[in-house]
Amino acid sequence: MPTTNRTKKKQGKDAAVQGTNDSSVVSKVSAAAQGYFKDDFLQRFVCKVARRAPLINRGYYVRWRAVDHCVRRFLQVTATCTNRQILSLGAGFDSLYFRLHADGALDRVVVFEVDFPDVTRRKAALIDSNVTLKGMLDPHEPSSAGPVLVSSSRYRLLGVDVREEKQVEEALCAAGLDWAAPTLILSEVVLTYMETQRSDAVISWAAKLLPQSVFVMYEQIHPHDAFGRIMQEHFVKLNSTLHALQQYPDTSAQRRRFLDKGWDQCVCLDMNDFYLGLVPEEERGRVESLEPFDEYEEWHQKCSHYFILTASRGCLTAPALLAHPPVSPVPPINPCWSPTVLNMQTLPVFMEGLGMASTSVSPGQLLLTGGSSRGGRGAASRILLRGQEGWRSVSVEASADLGVRLHHTATALPGGGVLVLGGRSSPLSPTRGLFRVTVGPLEGGDAVKVNVEQLVCTGDPPPPRWRHTATVVRHKGRNFLCIFGGKNKSVAVLGDVFFLDLDQQHWTEIPVEGAAPEPRHSHSACSYNGGLVMFGGLNRRGVLLGDTVLLRPTEGGFIWERINVQPSPVPRYSHCAHVCGQKLVLVGGVWLHSDGVPGVVVIDMETCSSVEFSLNTVSCNF
Template sequence: MPRTKKKQQHKKGSDTAVQGTNDSSVVSKASAAARGYFRDAFLQHFVCRVARRAPLINRGYYVRWRAVDHCVRRFLQVTAGCPKRQILSLGAGFDSLYFRLRADGDLDRAVVYEVDFADVAQRKAALIAANETLGGMLDSCLPSSPGPVYVSSSMYQLLGVDIREEAQVEDALSAAGLHWAAPTLVLSEVVLTYMETDRSDATISWAAKLLPQSVFVMYEQICPHDPFGRIMQEHFLKLNSTLHALRQYPDTRAQRRRFLTKGWDCCVCLDMNDFYLRLIPKEERDRVESLEPFDEHEEWHEKCCHYFILTASRGLLMEQALLPAPPVSSAPVISWSPTVLPVRPIP
């Protein structure tokens, strides 16, 4: 087989595998919501049935959901007085963010733009069209825009474009009505790490260049070199969904430098232990920790060490931080022992 054709087939297979991580993720989020970790009445409509995940997985998706939700809601508070603001979700998959914000009445003068592979966008659009609850959350359907727009309404635009193709993404977003000068939150929730690092770096630079009043929110993996990190990488490798970025950017400091050298003015990066202990009130932590029997405390803290939430900002409006700066020295990390701690990485 010619090398070019073989490479194309490998890329297609990898893209399909990455799309599969969306299905696994939405099932896990639906499980956590069903167990009461967070309130989301819409995830159930994106899965065939709500499966019950293990308590550790439910907790992992809770802190992930909570971190992203914190940043999004803080952005909407900061921009409340603006005539127009936008959320641009890269690799959105079957995320229910738009529907939650719409139901809560938090999208005044705001539009949510979602971009993902055409196959994923087409599937999501079909689910929305076939579901009375989801379809009812679209206040008005606009005439079809030129380009790959699968859903078009006054507050929600769903586009099917490969986010690696920056020129195509730019054209599609412009056609869908995105205002490049308006305050914009760019969201990447375990998405860019599946791309080759030079491509994800280019996406980060692209967003900084085109969006002068913006904040980039990213949730991804770190710490690849310890035993947990190596097993985590092997887990995703078996799924044909290699984690690329954490090799070059292995910790929160490296991720922060990454954004500052790619055109962003300010950057804060916290691992999930910092986020969980510092930004979630004790009463809420007590509530979450009482939902299910749980004895995997070491594995829970280890898992939180291997994920981070990051915000990078540009422009005067975005000087109001969505996250606090990390402490000078974080609390000591609980050591990992393969003889004591069974590892089940959480996607």
């Protein structure tokens, strides 16, 4: 009985892993349909087409681009060889053979595909029933007997479990694989579904039997941060556990893995390094213009949790298929960590709000506005109150609705109240209007009355935007709201500056000298000594910034000045920032230049020095 249960459990897991093929091919078809890459054959393996979200389309694009980069490079460096082979492990419904055939790129090349018998039988049937696909093969007789289901002069489809090395070896021999020929072995999110001992055995087996080969692998990394834990939970729910992550959690560990298993050379890049370093800027611009997009945080975190790897042996060691960019836009920067670790704990207050804005309206009182949650966009405003028993959330009774808005600003005013400016409801729909929010006293119960008043200002206002900053500065004894940067639907990144006279409610011009900061969005800016201090953000090329910039008051207006902070803080964006005396404190955000997650950076504005504190999040329930 126990044996039967184990068998059923194994069959269930195998079926779940096979199911990832069906989901993956639908996502690839979606990306191709939106113009991310050209593939006229994938849709012939899909019964029902579904359009995926832009974030998913981009993810499958960078996966496709990385694999295609390696395959094309392999064909280029082996162009003079008599015989060449591509061996795709766990190929699923991949259309690689048909794309290469259509491009005329299969001269002296044979493509071998291996996957579960059930998957390959379905694929063979789809090929046989489609005139276009069948016409791209030599006359053949698909057979349900034996592992070789399709046999053409340039294409062999084999139904065998990749984990069974002996069976795979015998099937490949029967299909005519030349073990001495230059061979590209391809594995796209396949080995990680196996127990690590078995996937290690496949890597060793390939190195031993294919002495002139290169192994190309695309998989996940970084299991221990919040994104990595959610990623693992997602695959566990699909009954497709990611096994290799625990033993090989990062690119360095994956590289050592292949070198220890018999490969001579190995290069491993996460997908941020690949996309920003090896995809030409013109191509990135084309891709980024295909669909409205504003999910930068999720995009960069997703890319940091996947990698592309090439490991080579023999004649394929010298001509690397994958190389570190000569000038990387994401150079590794090691934070100057303090030995002190800051402990974190979650508060018993449940608040969701991606893209929300928050500000302190009085000691122990925070106003939260906008954002989106699992319940949708348009999260209701809330007040967080700190009392003797800790923090609690209080609902708001607003006199008017602020509407749906994400990535807006909420700026506390010197005389009381909060100004809410900008934001968006979607990447095509910026939110207009400027609102003054006044928080009333808490008079018992669980609700605070809030007055929302739309301001009518004179002068020329800034164009609608989001991911900008709005900071109170002083000029000639008066308070102004300084707007800098951000995004709008027609311009990728803004670098303009606007001033609102808060007393006169008038948009005005104030002279600003000095070299203006690089255009950016998702940066921070805090009031400081009558001006402001700005840090970080994303520039027009999608590269993270790590500069510290002052807007300093002068007699005639303001002047931009850059501060040379040493050691340099790790570049980041979408962080929080606060000025405490002469210290600029940066909290959280997104970075690409270092492992782990951003903690807290303290920049001393007087000494121009910085120190980074890591966060102990073990007790936090993310």
